[in-house]
Amino acid sequence: MELPSHRLDPRMLRVWYASSLALIAGTVAAGAVAALIAWQLNGPVSVVLVIAAALLALELGDMAISPRVEYATWRYEVTPTEVDLYHGVFVKKRAIVPLVRVQHVETKQGPFLKANGLAAVRISTAGESFEIPGLAEDDANVLRDRVAELARLAKEDV
Numbered sequence: 001m002e003l004p005s006h007r008l009d010p011r012m013l014r015v016w017y018a019s020s021l022a023l024i025a026g027t028v029a030a031g032a033v034a035a036l037i038a039w040q041l042n043g044p045v046s047v048v049l050v051i052a053a054a055l056l057a058l059e060l061g062d063m064a065i066s067p068r069v070e071y072a073t074w075r076y077e078v079t080p081t082e083v084d085l086y087h088g089v090f091v092k093k094r095a096i097v098p099l100v101r102v103q104h105v106e107t108k109q110g111p112f113l114k115a116n117g118l119a120a121v122r123i124s125t126a127g128e129s130f131e132i133p134g135l136a137e138d139d140a141n142v143l144r145d146r147v148a149e150l151a152r153l154a155k156e157d158v
Helices: 012-040 045-073 111-115 137-157
Strands: 075-078 082-087 093-098 104-108 118-124 129-136
Touching: 012 045, 012 111, 012 129, 045 082, 075 137, 082 129, 104 137, 111 118, 118 137, 129 137
Parallel strands: none
Antiparallel strands: 075 082, 082 093, 104 118, 118 129
């Protein structure tokens, strides 16, 4: 079976980088607070700093690799009978969602997506939800409406 042909909007890379930077900023802030507390209590400040530095190194490494690999592997396809999703950095995941099982379709935007003119499409079944994370707002709305209509038609055919 061939991989799906549609890709995410390239602006999704910016969103992933911004999310990583927010996580790094949080780690720096938490490390600084923990170091100050350890210093005030005459505790092991160096241990706190080593742990914070290790976390920062992991987060920087993840930021350097994951967004580009995730973007390169993320693909999706909507056919008259199913939604086919393929993605993953270290573990590749492929989900084929029969449209007859779709109960709910929505678009959503967090602050990073909104700032970049993107939206995510969430497709829900009775047991699980699937998300296409980074589409241009207009494309996301069109895809949401298309999946909803195809799901309605699939249910009428049953």
